Amino acid sequence: MDLITGTEINYYFVCKHKLWLFTHGINMEHNSDYVDIGKSLHENSFQREDKEILLDGRVKIDFIKNQLEIHETKKSKAIEEATKYQVLYYIYYLKMKGVDKVTGVIHYMDNHSKEEISLSEENENEIKEIIEEIYKIKLMNKPPTKVQSKICTKCSYYELCFS
Amino acid sequence: MKRSIYVNTNGRLSRKDNTIYLESETYGKKPIPVNNIQEIFLFGEVDLNTKAINFLAQNNITLHVFNYYGYYTGSFYPREHLPSGFLLVKQVEKYKDNEERLKVAKEFINSASHNILKNVKYYSNRKEGLDEYVKKIEAERENIKDVKNINELMGIEGRIRNIYYSAFEIIIDGKYDFKNRTMNPPDNPINAMISFGNSMMYSSVLSEIYNTQLNPTISYLHEPGERRFSLSLDISEIFKPIIIDRIIFTLINQRMIREEHFDQDLSMCYLNDKGRLIFEKEFDEKLKTIIKHPKLNKSVSYKRLIRLECYKLIKHIIDEEEYEGLKMWW
Numbered sequence: 001m002d003l004i005t006g007t008e009i010n011y012y013f014v015c016k017h018k019l020w021l022f023t024h025g026i027n028m029e030h031n032s033d034y035v036d037i038g039k040s041l042h043e044n045s046f047q048r049e050d051k052e053i054l055l056d057g058r059v060k061i062d063f064i065k066n067q068l069e070i071h072e073t074k075k076s077k078a079i080e081e082a083t084k085y086q087v088l089y090y091i092y093y094l095k096m097k098g099v100d101k102v103t104g105v106i107h108y109m110d111n112h113s114k115e116e117i118s119l120s121e122e123n124e125n126e127i128k129e130i131i132e133e134i135y136k137i138k139l140m141n142k143p144p145t146k147v148q149s150k151i152c153t154k155c156s157y158y159e160l161c162f163s
Numbered sequence: 164m165k166r167s168i169y170v171n172t173n174g175r176l177s178r179k180d181n182t183i184y185l186e187s188e189t190y191g192k193k194p195i196p197v198n199n200i201q202e203i204f205l206f207g208e209v210d211l212n213t214k215a216i217n218f219l220a221q222n223n224i225t226l227h228v229f230n231y232y233g234y235y236t237g238s239f240y241p242r243e244h245l246p247s248g249f250l251l252v253k254q255v256e257k258y259k260d261n262e263e264r265l266k267v268a269k270e271f272i273n274s275a276s277h278n279i280l281k282n283v284k285y286y287s288n289r290k291e292g293l294d295e296y297v298k299k300i301e302a303e304r305e306n307i308k309d310v311k312n313i314n315e316l317m318g319i320e321g322r323i324r325n326i327y328y329s330a331f332e333i334i335i336d337g338k339y340d341f342k343n344r345t346m347n348p349p350d351n352p353i354n355a356m357i358s359f360g361n362s363m364m365y366s367s368v369l370s371e372i373y374n375t376q377l378n379p380t381i382s383y384l385h386e387p388g389e390r391r392f393s394l395s396l397d398i399s400e401i402f403k404p405i406i407i408d409r410i411i412f413t414l415i416n417q418r419m420i421r422e423e424h425f426d427q428d429l430s431m432c433y434l435n436d437k438g439r440l441i442f443e444k445e446f447d448e449k450l451k452t453i454i455k456h457p458k459l460n461k462s463v464s465y466k467r468l469i470r471l472e473c474y475k476l477i478k479h480i481i482d483e484e485e486y487e488g489l490k491m492w493w
Contacts, residue, residue: 024247024249024250024481025246025247025248025249025250025376026247026249026250026376026477026481027247027376030223030374031374141482142481142482142483143481143483158459159459159467159470159471159474160474160477160478162458162459163456163458163459163471163474163475
């Protein structure tokens with residue numbers, strides 16, 4: 001099985017329907033203004049840091065500071081939980097590779113707040129379960145049923161899902 | 164919504180810094196804002212170099228090229244940036260299963276003929292003598308559900324088109340002689356406009372397909388990959404009555420297009436430069452027309468409806484939702 005990416009962990013929390021489509025190559029991101037905003041935020045913030053560290057060709061970390069601190073930049077807290085688990089996954093992933101005591105910082109750009117996180121034992125078990133669940137979704141022949149929620153209208157898949 | 168640009172003059176496309184410039188005698192050197200452009204239609208004689216082509220590709224801009232007569236030559240489009248092997252396999256599977264293929268093909272004709280009928284009905288409120296055509300088309304449509312193969316379906320489609328085209332003379336108040344559809348070359352102004360309009364339709368649909376993971380060579384109604392990107396032909400069927408035919412009726416009935424806008428002799432007829440300009444303008448405006456989409460609960464352009472049609476096909480192909488073609492609801 002392919003290595004799980006941070007995006008997949010994120011989508012697992014946002015929408016399983018989107019996760020299935022994304023993992024089957026049905027990508028809509030190029031149509032989304034929100035994605036463009038995110039990209040631009042990403043490019044224009046923290047310009048002094050070395051950005052986009054790609055590990056094993058699949059896991060992409062925004063930037064690393066003080067050797068053991070991984071940083072993730074997001075526009076808003078709209079999908080806070082998804083972001084949190086995305087970063088927890090990076091920490092877990094590094095731990096599996098033998099890099100211990102990594103912590104994470106998430107920067108929310110719209111209100112200039114940040115959140116620091118570290119991986120607990122409980123989180124670690126959760127991440128393992130989530131990875132298993134993602135593999136299961138990837139193996140499904142059809143996408144799981146979609147659930148309409150208020151975040152749908154801002155999603156790049158909105159027109160695909162509801163046309 | 165990104166725009167389309169139509170280049171009718173002769174000149175040169177070149178890259179300077181981070182923009183593309185169009186240089187022509189008529190308009191001088193004009194920048195083309197790449198962020199805002201989805202595609203460029205080239206009708207004039209235009210020089211370009213690889214620097215310009217590379218830059219267009221980087222910005223995901225498709226270049227459609229047409230020859231002197233306005234016939235579609237081909238497109239230059241960026242290397243596929245959205246491949247999905249999974250979807251391709253499923254798209255092929257749906258083609259190889261005869262029953263599945265027929266199901267999708269029927270829905271194309273079902274929707275196209277619904278839209279044709281809608282046009283005739285619209286004019287039957289304004290002009291005498293169209294009711295019998297409505298009845299004939301309705302009768303033919305009844306047979307769609309029972310067809311057993313693509314040939315029979317094509318037969319129905321052909322008959323519906325013949326009835327429809329014979330209604331044209333009434334719709335346009337007999338302003339032009341129009342008996343039969345002739346292509347290669349078109350022999351009268353109506354055929355010239357249908358040919359030109361269909362080329363425009365075809366390439367616009369192709370642009371939308373390129374923005375999805377669908378493979379344009381695998382189609383259901385037309386035979387796949389027969390010289391052309393046949394999925395584009397399939398989807399065009401639905402939009403031709405909504406976009407092209409309506410443009411033709413408007414241009415003629417409002418006297419926006421006249422005999423002087425065509426180059427013609429005994430055996431052939433084409434829109435001339437002026438005529439093409441008038442048609443393109445109307446085409447561009449038509450694609451920008453906004454309507455309220457009942458399911459998305461927001462306003463979308465006609466052009467967007469083409470993309471949504473691709474999305475619905477994707478959902479059908481991945482077995483999520485049965486494909487239901489666009490039937491004019493307005």
